[in-house]
Amino acid sequence: MPWQKTRFAVLQKFVWKRMIVMLQIRHRWHWTDIRRRYITRTGRWLPITAANGTVLFDLNSVTVGRYRWRGNKIPNRWTALQSA
Numbered sequence: 001m002p003w004q005k006t007r008f009a010v011l012q013k014f015v016w017k018r019m020i021v022m023l024q025i026r027h028r029w030h031w032t033d034i035r036r037r038y039i040t041r042t043g044r045w046l047p048i049t050a051a052n053g054t055v056l057f058d059l060n061s062v063t064v065g066r067y068r069w070r071g072n073k074i075p076n077r078w079t080a081l082q083s084a
Contacts, residue, residue: 004064012059019048019056 023029029037038046048056 005060008059008062008064015056015059016048023048 020034023034024031027033038048040046047058
């Protein structure tokens with residue numbers, strides 16, 4: 001896993017923890033209340049959603065690709081003028 005991808009994972013965990021703390025403060029929930037609301041019967045965590053259905057974006061789903069330097073292969077109007 002590249003270091004950029006691990007940064008997204010750390011950021012995702014930080015945002016998730018801050019959302020949990022916000023829910024605890026705003027609704028005066030304890031950890032058991034949060035688990036009761038956001039865990040399915042099989043033990044999987046549900047995504048944190050707002051009342052209007054907005055889902056917290058999963059940063060781990062971002063693909064990190066390496067940039068390939070293309071140099072002179074990038075087409076532009078000046079290379080067309082030079083070749084003519």
